Amino acid sequence: MAKINSLKKQNDFNRVFKTGEVFGNKTFVMYYLKNGSEANRLGIVVSKKVSKKAVVRNKIKRRIKEAYRLNEDSFAMGFDIIIIAKGSCQEEKYNNMEKSLKHLFYKKNLMRS
Template identity: 40%
Template sequence: MKKKNRIKKNEDFQKVFKHGKSMANRQFVIYMLGQPEEKEFRLGLSVSKKIGNAVTRNRIKRLVRQVFLEEKDSLKTGIDYIVIARKPASEMDYHEVKSSLLHLFRKTKVHRARPQRENSIKNT
């Protein structure tokens, strides 16, 4: 993930926490704040030490980043996202993490409708 797509500063995190909207499921909490002047989205990650050791925390962050990278074309731009991992996320594999985050994307309506494939249209 590019540097311009990351949220690193505490003041940026606090701004999203105070003024953004949040949605949660059992594994993740996602905070979102619109930034209309931005052309792309930015992502901040928070994984507590309560979740596990450094290896576990970094693994969760890698998986979340990968999901955002794969879904970047279908996510709305101009939004700051902060993802907070909860304890059950430490035992999940990639597909479970992706499924959980896609569930949150649908709940928050940040997932753009994907264009239908031509093959599925031409089934006559």
């Protein structure tokens, strides 16, 4: 499995936030936008509203990235995706986070057939 491509530049984040579509559930909010390439780029946002402790925020980021990596083959390609963690994410177990992430992609028809 290849390394996950990341959104790194502020301009890329701003473009997705301004012109992309948005959808959410109880754990995450997802912004997505077609990027014109053959790969997805993933951006993860966990604010201090979720937890003031960097250790907790980084743990949530690692869990989101791992859930994405394990399911990347079933997701449609060619999108810039930003996942924003909500406050309820702090208490969620990994399995529930993974199901929630899959739910976002399924509801917006971003799953491969």
